[in-house]
Amino acid sequence: MRYKFLELGEANAPFADAIKEALVRVVDSGRYIGGDEVSGFEARLAEIHGVEAEAVIGVSNGLDALRLILRGYIELGRLNPGDGVIVPANTYVASVLAITDSGLRPVFVDPDSATHNLDTARAMEACGPDVKAVMPVHLYGRVCWELRLDEMARDRGLIVIEDNAQAIGAKAVCDGMYGSRMTGTLGHAAAFSFYPTKNIGAMGDAGAVMTRDSGLAAVVRALRNYGSLHRYENIYTGLNCRLDPMQAAVLGVKLPHLAAENALRAANARVYEATIHNPAVIKPLYSEAGDCVWHQYVVRVADRDSFRRYMADNGVETAVHYPVAPHCQPCYEAYRSVSLPVAERLASEVVSLPVSRCTSAEDAAAIARIVNRYDGKPLPFQE
Numbered sequence: 001m002r003y004k005f006l007e008l009g010e011a012n013a014p015f016a017d018a019i020k021e022a023l024v025r026v027v028d029s030g031r032y033i034g035g036d037e038v039s040g041f042e043a044r045l046a047e048i049h050g051v052e053a054e055a056v057i058g059v060s061n062g063l064d065a066l067r068l069i070l071r072g073y074i075e076l077g078r079l080n081p082g083d084g085v086i087v088p089a090n091t092y093v094a095s096v097l098a099i100t101d102s103g104l105r106p107v108f109v110d111p112d113s114a115t116h117n118l119d120t121a122r123a124m125e126a127c128g129p130d131v132k133a134v135m136p137v138h139l140y141g142r143v144c145w146e147l148r149l150d151e152m153a154r155d156r157g158l159i160v161i162e163d164n165a166q167a168i169g170a171k172a173v174c175d176g177m178y179g180s181r182m183t184g185t186l187g188h189a190a191a192f193s194f195y196p197t198k199n200i201g202a203m204g205d206a207g208a209v210m211t212r213d214s215g216l217a218a219v220v221r222a223l224r225n226y227g228s229l230h231r232y233e234n235i236y237t238g239l240n241c242r243l244d245p246m247q248a249a250v251l252g253v254k255l256p257h258l259a260a261e262n263a264l265r266a267a268n269a270r271v272y273e274a275t276i277h278n279p280a281v282i283k284p285l286y287s288e289a290g291d292c293v294w295h296q297y298v299v300r301v302a303d304r305d306s307f308r309r310y311m312a313d314n315g316v317e318t319a320v321h322y323p324v325a326p327h328c329q330p331c332y333e334a335y336r337s338v339s340l341p342v343a344e345r346l347a348s349e350v351v352s353l354p355v356s357r358c359t360s361a362e363d364a365a366a367i368a369r370i371v372n373r374y375d376g377k378p379l380p381f382q383e
Contacts (some may be wrong), residue, residue, distance in 0.1 A: 035245050080132075150186075167201055302380075
């Protein structure tokens with residue numbers, strides 16, 4: 001048997017006819033920039049999250065969504081070049097690229113090794129007077145939120161920018177006012193990615209900004225369109241970061257299936273949780289509360305290369321998200337001397353198992369049995 005990690009053609013097959021109809025509709029419309037497909041998708045995404053339609057701005061991709069948010073706050077005078085932005089040290093590099101591209105300074109914080117998300121206690125220690133924002137990243141589909149983080153942001157006047165590229169549909173379940181709020185609505189603004197491999201993916205690059213701040217929404221809406229809200233009137237030195245109507249049409253087909261997609265992934269995660277019992281493999285923290293939508297199911301092993309070879313030899317495709325922490329990338333050599341041992345350790349240990357709709361519950365059970373037969377050394381005890 002071959003157990004695929006993800007094949008996009010197969011993943012999109014259930015929606016293929018509806019997607020083709022939607023694409024033909026765009027072709028026939030003659031409207032290839034903006035238009036009803038984009039505004040309709042923005043409205044549907046807003047409705048799912050319980051916000052006004054004006055709170056959602058479709059953009060070109062997830063990185064641009066973050067860039068536009070940061071640029072927007074700079075235009076509004078709430079951020080200034082050189083200000084610090086707290087960011088988890090084990091995120092995908094796009095989170096950091098958005099910060100540095102805006103002339104801001106990433107303040108790397110080691111993650112919590114159990115959740116793989118931002119460690120609030122470490123974030124509080126890193127929050128000096130020049131830090132003006134915090135970017136919780138809902139990594140692998142798990143909500144990064146707790147009341148202490150909210151309190152830190154409120155007490156210190158920090159702007160909270162969610163990197164929600166991987167967790168659409170997840171809900172914060174901590175006690176208090178955020179008991180049932182969805183990711184994307186927890187902070188001041190949020191960036192969404194609809195890269196093809198995401199739980200809801202386009203057929204190319206696509207993204208969105210979500211914010212209840214009407215002032216920021218207006219600025220972002222202009223910035224994505226050459227800095228213009230009205231043709232030939234450029235308020236800002238903007239960018240061309242618009243959501244393509246073709247991608248909006250595809251997303252409009254798939255968005256109603258978000259809950260079902262997340263449920264399929266949760267079912268596979270449930271099988272892994274119940275079936276994997278190998279001391280050499282550390283499973284991710286499990287929850288039935290809806291606070292993880294399992295964009296990736298990430299285990300940890302001592303000898304990743306050996307484990308991946310073993311899995312491949314037994315027909316199981318795996319992936320690594322992510323093998324190099326951002327501060328270790330050549331483009332961020334200036335940060336290489338920063339001590340971030342947890343992020344670096346996780347980067348050497350993490351392996352993603354198949355969890356998408358390409359994997360059935362029966363496949364997950366078979367993969368779990370293969371994992372259980374792996375004869376590897378357990379990871380040494382780590383705080």
